[in-house]
Amino acid sequence: DAMVIQNPRYQVTQFGKPVTLSCSQTLNHNVMYWYQQKSSQAPKLLFHYYDKDFNNEADTPDNFQSRRPNTSFCFLDIRSPGLGDAAMYLCATSRVWDGETQYFGPGTRLLVL
Amino acid sequence: EDQVTQSPEALRLQEGESSSLNCSYTVSGLRGLFWYRQDPGKGPEFLFTLYSAGEEKEKERLKATLTKKESFLHITAPKPEDSATYLCAVLGGTSYGKLTFGQGTILTVHP
Numbered sequence: 001d002a003m004v005i006q007n008p009r010y011q012v013t014q015f016g017k018p019v020t021l022s023c024s025q026t027l028n029h030n031v032m033y034w035y036q037q038k039s040s041q042a043p044k045l046l047f048h049y050y051d052k053d054f055n056n057e058a059d060t061p062d063n064f065q066s067r068r069p070n071t072s073f074c075f076l077d078i079r080s081p082g083l084g085d086a087a088m089y090l091c092a093t094s095r096v097w098d099g100e101t102q103y104f105g106p107g108t109r110l111l112v113l
Numbered sequence: 114e115d116q117v118t119q120s121p122e123a124l125r126l127q128e129g130e131s132s133s134l135n136c137s138y139t140v141s142g143l144r145g146l147f148w149y150r151q152d153p154g155k156g157p158e159f160l161f162t163l164y165s166a167g168e169e170k171e172k173e174r175l176k177a178t179l180t181k182k183e184s185f186l187h188i189t190a191p192k193p194e195d196s197a198t199y200l201c202a203v204l205g206g207t208s209y210g211k212l213t214f215g216q217g218t219i220l221t222v223h224p
Contacts, residue, residue: 004156006156031210033210041216042200042214042215042216042217043157043200043212043214045211045212048210048211050210055209055210057211088154088156090156090157092156094210097209097210098144098204098210099144099145099164099204100145101145101147101159101162102147102159102212103159104149104156104157104158104159105156106155106156107154107155107156109154
């Protein structure tokens with residue numbers, strides 16, 4: 001089945017220690033998104049790639065970076081995680097960005113000690 | 114700025130007791146309204162996409178409807194496995210792919 005895959009499902013890191021979360025998709029979609037979701041809150045868009053074009057949300061902290069080496073993979077890098085960065089990180093994809101359904105992966109739960 | 118308000122915040126039903134969840138929205142040029150189901154500790158699972166007022170879609174015990182100002186998710190004869198958080202999101206004409214989510218409705222169905 002075509003799907004969005006996120007690894008790892010759970011990640012524990014230390015305060016200030018860089019961490020990378022990965023997302024892959026078999027849907028062959030052009031757009032990949034990264035969302036942050038904190039407990040009992042709605043998902044918050046961090047950035048998205050349309051093909052290789054990177055689009056950063058204005059309020060996304062500089063501490064968050066992303067890479068998309070090819071159509072299938074996208075990475076979220078947190079350069080110096082703080083306690084406030086503990087959250088569920090969701091990857092989503094869509095065929096195009098205008099009016100198309102976004103399909104989400106299972107998420108990576110990040111814990112910062 | 115696009116806005117989405119979901120009500121109620123939480124809903125408790127007995128198994129078989131039908132009800133509706135509401136999603137009110139304001140958006141500049143609706144490009145799509147989306148319903149997702151989210152179980153604890155998991156990513157949102159896609160349910161429906163609606164594009165224009167009057168549109169309806171059904172899947173098993175769920176039916177989604179859309180007007181120019183709101184959408185309803187009707188749940189007919191719910192079962193305990195329908196317990197989850199239901200998220201509504203809109204895509205506006207100037208949002209460039211950025212979904213605006215509501216805060217969700219937490220549905221609990223008791224056997």
